[in-house]
Amino acid sequence: MRRLIFLLVLASIAWATYVVLVPTGPNREAFVEILPGTPTMQIAAELKQQGLIRSKYAFEAARLAKGGTLKAGEYRFDHPAKMSEVYDRLERGDVYTLTVTIPEGANLFDIAQRIETANLGTKEKFLAAAREDVNLIAELDPGATSLEGYLFPDTYHFERRATPQQMLTAMVKRFRQAAAGLGLRANYHRVVTVASLVERETPVDAERPVVASVFENRLAKEMPLATDPSVIYAALLDGRYRGTIYASDLQADSPYNTYRYAGLPPGPICNPGMASLKAAMNPARTDYLYFVAATADASGKSRFSVTLEEHAHNVQEYRKSLREAGSR
Numbered sequence: 001m002r003r004l005i006f007l008l009v010l011a012s013i014a015w016a017t018y019v020v021l022v023p024t025g026p027n028r029e030a031f032v033e034i035l036p037g038t039p040t041m042q043i044a045a046e047l048k049q050q051g052l053i054r055s056k057y058a059f060e061a062a063r064l065a066k067g068g069t070l071k072a073g074e075y076r077f078d079h080p081a082k083m084s085e086v087y088d089r090l091e092r093g094d095v096y097t098l099t100v101t102i103p104e105g106a107n108l109f110d111i112a113q114r115i116e117t118a119n120l121g122t123k124e125k126f127l128a129a130a131r132e133d134v135n136l137i138a139e140l141d142p143g144a145t146s147l148e149g150y151l152f153p154d155t156y157h158f159e160r161r162a163t164p165q166q167m168l169t170a171m172v173k174r175f176r177q178a179a180a181g182l183g184l185r186a187n188y189h190r191v192v193t194v195a196s197l198v199e200r201e202t203p204v205d206a207e208r209p210v211v212a213s214v215f216e217n218r219l220a221k222e223m224p225l226a227t228d229p230s231v232i233y234a235a236l237l238d239g240r241y242r243g244t245i246y247a248s249d250l251q252a253d254s255p256y257n258t259y260r261y262a263g264l265p266p267g268p269i270c271n272p273g274m275a276s277l278k279a280a281m282n283p284a285r286t287d288y289l290y291f292v293a294a295t296a297d298a299s300g301k302s303r304f305s306v307t308l309e310e311h312a313h314n315v316q317e318y319r320k321s322l323r324e325a326g327s328r
Helices: 002-021 040-049 056-066 083-092 108-117 123-132 164-182 188-201 205-220 228-238 247-251 274-281 308-327
Strands: 030-034 073-077 098-101 155-158 290-292 303-305
Touching: 030 040, 040 056, 056 083, 073 083, 098 108, 108 123, 123 164, 155 164, 164 274, 188 205, 188 228, 188 274, 205 274, 205 290, 228 247, 290 308, 303 308
Parallel strands: none
Antiparallel strands: 030 073, 098 155, 290 303
16 A cells, blocks of 8 residues: 555656656747736646646646746747746746837838838838827827827837737837936927937937037028928828939928928928937037038038038038049
8 A cells, every 4th residue: 555655656746747847838839818817727728728838737836836926918939848937937927029129210101111020010000000199199299190200219029919009109108208308398399390300311419419500590590491301201291202302302392391391391200319309409509501411421421511602612522522432
């Protein structure tokens, strides 16, 4: 009898060791979604059904022994693992996400394409949501017709089934955090619009306040801003952008055409980063009215001037640098 009990104990230990310590799981990826409030035994049953653990009872025993809370979300399993590893992942909330990076200066069209490339949905649905969900910034920019400008550049991690609104909400939340950190609490529309122009004109942080000063000086004199990025944005909105600016683009009847219409465009033309927002809030004090943008100049620096004559000279130097760069 003792021998039988001993053998049964050994068998139980061997079984427990096998169940807990010997890896099991899929040879190809499997997904398990845990909804908030799901009981542990239901989670264990789903894991068992997917072949990710050998015993739902052993899993429940592990919860009783270890304690902790299993986090809701979608989990991806792509290799055999010990039950303790599976449990630890659920306890940590190591949910499966897809990563998308939004660079500074990306506009809605750029972001929508990145969302689609990351397999987070179609660009059409994202663009539609970005135009519909303006309530996300209602108190910041009451007249906004889209969320352009308020989707802060950053790296985001979204679950596979994240909706466009959930993604947009996360991006707007990051903008709010960045704005609060800068002390931006008023005039959001103007600041973000100017910052978006600055963002698209120069990648050089030190130049951004100077570029902002040019725009402010021209606005004060009621001069057209004559900035190419806004013309490009007008073409994008109309679905006619061809990769470069044509004479017809400069003549297009769009409120975003800052060659034809003085003042700021109706809203932001991209989503600016921290440096451009700072520059728009605190432009340099200069007399500059003109510049050749760093984004176009082969030297990698902007060329600023006070008079039209100086600007014409800078344009000549800019064209010379392009020719020299092309001959290398």
